[in-house]
Amino acid sequence: MVKRQFGHRARLVLTPAQVRLADEQAHAARTMWNLLHEWWTVLPRERRSLAAADAAIRQARKEIDWLGVLPAQAAQAVLKTYFQAWKNCWEGRAGEPGFKARCRTVMSVDVPQGRDLNISRVHRRWGMVTIPKLGRVRFRWTKDLPVGKRADQQNRITGARLVKDALGWHVAFRIQTYDSAPEPHAGPEVGIDVGIGVPLALSDGATHDHGEWLTEKERATLLRLERRAACRKACRRRGEKTSRRLRRTYDRIQGLRARAKRRHLDWQHKTTTDIARKYGTVVVEALKITNMTRSAKGTADSPGKNVAQKSGLNRSIHAQAWGRTVEQLAYKTSRQGGTLVKVPAPGTSRRCSVCGSTTPGSRESQAVFVCKNPDCGWAGNADHNASRNVLHLYRMGLTLVPAAGRAVVRRARRVKPATAR
Structure with a gap:
């Protein structure tokens, strides 16, 4: 038997209230990373430890109200990911971790415990999953997952991660299976x-x-949006904030490119x-x-x-x-x-x-x-x-x-x- 670990990404269907709550959790996770990085770099080297970082995260979640929207397990996942980033840096596999900017960071929230997901299949096209502090959410069922009677200690879902792109929120399941070695x-x-x-x-x-990834109508729409964005950007004064119209135009452009x-x-x-x-x-x-x-x-x-x-x-x-x-x-x-x-x-x-x-x-x-x-x-x-x-x-x-x-x-x-x- 061969152990396989892979991921499967599915589209989520969220209500406007759930979308707003998921966005708040993602921003809280990014802020938690930045606070942890600042704490790590300011603190003397002899006082840096995993236990001290865990205590600092717990204290921050108590003192800062809007950090409490992030589930405790997701906060622990941020701590684990941050320490793994430093380990990769020390071993020469990556550079030093830094601050995560709001405009250049992918919005994501980790769900480290697979048993809390409670995945069930509704019918041929849709399934249901439990997201911490979001409740039961529908997702697009496009692959047979090891859930219910098919799940055991070897074949199971070990966790998930919520990821947002230009087309909306998605859930990426972490799957572990044991298959027979191929001939x-x-x-x-x-x-x-x-x-x-x-x-x-x-x-x-x-x-x-392959042909073009966008249809002729979609390419014409993309060209029109890019020209509109360039015109609105040229009319903006230096130092002036991006207008809501320009941000909406950028969102539509990102949506078409994400579709391609x-x-x-x-x-x-x-x-x-x-x-x-x-x-x-x-x-x-x-x-x-x-x-x-x-x-x-x-x-x-x-x-x-x-x-x-x-x-x-x-x-x-x-x-x-x-x-x-x-x-x-x-x-x-x-x-x-x-x-x-x-x-x-x-x-x-x-x-x-x-x-x-x-x-x-x-x-x-x-x-x-x-x-x-x-x-x-x-x-x-x-x-x-x-x-x-x-x-x-x-x-x-x-x-x-x-x-x-x-x-x-x-x-x-x-x-x-x-x-x-």
Whole structure:
């Protein structure tokens, strides 16, 4: 048996009074974090301890009335998260924790005890959950959860977190299950090349594409709202507070962008699930997206060139979310019994997959590859050519393995025989 811990997010249906109370709890949790951080940084190092922080939180909840709206368990969860943030900093996994600003912090409230949720299914589409100080709340039932007779010590919901985005409040359940270890996947090998014109190109000739995330009417509405926001922002004086009309316009813009992101995420989940079920070994490039999206602005002494074009390319790369696609492929292939392998990225799009030569000028356009080698002359789709090169690197044994915090190239001792591509 294999222990799995994952999350499931569902949409909540709250009344206006419940929405106002959930907002107050989220602001109280953020303020609790800031107070705890100020207490931690001001206090001498020898007096810092978990017990002293717990006592300070209890005293703050008694003396400050509006902090009492936050449940006691949620306040303890803030303390636990804060100490874990410092532990991650000490171990080199993250930077120092800081203050949480109101406008840049995701509003959330933790429910650490899963037994207090009392989840039940009403019918096929809706379920009910008990939220501390909110009561019984409906949520969208889109996944079978280990509740009722299906719940036991091994398969259960260990907690939840309330999260608010531009589309409203959601509940993210923390689920723990024990499943039988999957059998090794006997599917074929495939190389994947990620791109902008073609999001996913596979070495066997298949492609996974998508259209626009917003309809034509929604795109027109988004453009009109962005122009309206720019006009209202230009009329605002320096130092003047943002008007309610401008805030409402920003909220509508965020709602449309959140809807597009949700559709993109749905497409990614469905596509990566299909690939993980079909193929046993998935080979991808080890892309350094941070370096690829670095600004071309340059410095005052040596300004960059084509800055606007590079900015548009960076936005297109970020919009495709290549890193999230690879993360989903990683855990979904392991769940199906397959493997995900990363190979070095340099040269895969400029090398011919038939003769193996890299000749200048072979990449005639974004979609066409014509080998300029006089002995070859092969022509085909550039994305499929790159995906076949990715798969060929794996068959040669050139894979990347983490070692001492950095990626190194490992060449296998036994090279697999080449197959017809």
